[in-house]
Amino acid sequence: MSDFILSIDGTEAGARLALILALVSAVAHASFGALQKGRHDPWLSRGAIDACYGMMALPMALLLTPLPSAGLWWALAGAWGIHVVYKFLQAMAYSRGAYTVVYPVARGMGPLATVALAGIVFGESFSGGQWGGVALLSGGIMALAAVNLRGHPLGWRDMAPAIGLALLTGVMIALYTTYDAWGIRLADDPLTFLLWFFVVDGWTFPLIAAWRVRTQRSPASPLRPLLARGLLGALIAFLSFGAVMLATRLDKVGEAAALRETSVVFAGLIGWLVLGERVGPARAALMVVIALGAIAVEFA
Template sequence: MVVEPFIVALLLAAALMHATWNAILKSDQSDRLATFGVIMTTGTVMGLAAVPFLPWIEAAAWKYLVASVLIHVLYYIFLLKAYSYGDLSHTYPIARGMGPLLVALVSGRFIGEHLRGQDILGVLLLSAGLVALAIPLRRVAPRPGARFGLATLFAVLTGFTIAAYIIADGLGVRSAGSTFEHRLAYIAWLCVVEGPWLLVLAFALRPARVWTHLRRTWWRGVIGGLIANVGYGIAIYALVLGPMAHVAALRETSVLFGALIGTLVLGEPFGVRRVAAAFVIVVGLVLMNGPALF
């Protein structure tokens, strides 16, 4: 099954949104946990504004929604642990590259989506390209406290949670109901239930600092939250319209957009290796969304 060009365009837009809100979060120098909490809580507000106008989702969808929230909690834990032991440029590409690969490996047995041989090859190329794209261009001395093995372990665990919540949300939005409104309701309820916990944690750890931070830079998290939640909403809805492995792979092209933002906005070098990695990503996408070749 090939994803329609319109859905591909939507997912590339969602990937750009993912890279954008991560850039907003990364650029925060005062309190990233509080900003991340505002980003997620903005989704809660958006969801609460939407649910009164949407139908109730089917009962079968709630178990997937609860599972998704629990998996996301593990995702945050593993991601924060990975960042505490290693650099972003090491852990992020491993986690994001593993997600679509794992979804592709289990989609046939557990979801009933059987991919073509060229789809599997496309996912492999895309995942490899994403990892290669984000590897630092030159070696730097490890920062104090860095532990490469633990960073890699938690990055891999993060990749497993990414694959798990993609599958949970894919099954959830598909079982929420047959109409567009039912699927939108699943997305809204996920934002409501998942959203506030990081901000609650930030207040529990350092209430005075969080209040000061919010008074000065609350707008950063709100802007990031609008972008993040619209982007993930697009990704969830796309799980109804195409194979999960394709949707997961297309969404993780956020790594490519992140590299482009770093080059064009932050002035970071791109380099010949990253050009080659970008080419591999494009080849993978063409294989996954093109006519059958073998």
């Protein structure tokens, strides 16, 4: 697989595959966030997911890829630190606010900040039409959060701390997307960075979750459903994170990041078509705006 990825890097075929991978990541990510904010405490859910993907990645990393070089180990250490801060902020936001408000705020902040960072780090440039697409996409996502907040029993004042944490989470999304794109380009074999990242990243939150249960900061949960959530979340994480990272390896980081945030559209469609949730005209219109923004980012 790595040989194939490297063979089409920088080609038109690579750009097409990057588009597909970014959209696959968006579909996967639409269900990943809901797993962490389900009926289990978000700290415990995150701990279960991380433990599962760390244990699943270790044998694959040892069997399928070489050990990282010294420079790549340092890059992985930096990625670990950034992701720990990101997950702390995300769990704190989920603990304090409604998922339907917190999630769109965080994801709406991400594309604008990522495009700006990618321009600084990788020298990427966007046309005026593409910047308009990013503005449409991020604005539509933020407006979706405002619509969800308007219909929520908790008002703006009660939700303000969670929204502030969600904005900081969005900044960290941009930082880890840009940093990880640099890391995967640093590796000779893209799979080496991906698999060893999951190994390095997989031990921190299980320890935090265990500490929270022991100190009763989080209520204990039945083990079997929590493990089932962890296994499912791990598989989705492999698909979601792996796909978007390969997309950033093959094409522009900013474009991949923007397309991934169409996950809020897919989340709405899943809720409507699968779960029978009511979308309403305002949410439907905003989903169209977000989709148009993504189209402009890719094709303007």
